[in-house]
Amino acid sequence: MKLIEYPDAEAMMMQVADRLASEITMGLSGHGHVSLAVPGGSTPGPVFDILSGTDLAWDRVHVLLTDERRVPPDHDRSNERLLRERLLRDRAAAAQFIRLVPDEGAAMDTLEARIAPELPLSILLLGMGADMHCASLFPGAPQLARALAEDAPPVMEVDAAEGLEPRLTLTGPVLRGAMSTHVLITGDDKRAALETARRADPMEAPIATVLDRATVHWARE
């Protein structure tokens, strides 16, 4: 794991956006398209704001979520809503968005087929909760062992922590297989959680499943 500490969150968001933009450009020089998986939640919005205005060959970038909450796409807690409002606009409106929910009435294998051409992910940006969950792989979820297993399907329906809505999430093999992995976190609580996760089993700290290959970006505020 590589840990980069920034003087403040604003500097971190700018430099992470810059790094992702460079990786997208590099990826596009060798391939027809780049697959970029990004988290939802409260942390990555400023990175999305910066990236959306960056001059890139967005029409060759395929964007997908690391996980989605089982709420309507216009719901306040929808990760897709966050993406549409903060990333898939301005210059990045030209990107192809790969939705992480099955079409109405369609089976999960249709979603797996949609995601398959995006694998391995070119670039993975993950968030992490203070409970050490990443994507929607939560400690204590009944589906966690299956979702972390080498033979897990690429996307699964899972339970989240108590009181939260069920989720759809990319699974362990997809996250571990990404060609470039970044984790974006802020605050002292998440920094302490990261230190715990470095020594923990992924069943207790799901983020641990990617840490050996990740660059973690942290700022206090």
Ligand SMILES: O=C1O[C@H](COP(=O)(O)O)[C@@H](O)[C@H](O)[C@H]1O
């Ligand atoms: O529920 C989720 O949580 C994590 C972390 O979110 P944050 O609000 O603490 O930044 C996020 O990465 C994930 O995509 C989201 O669905």
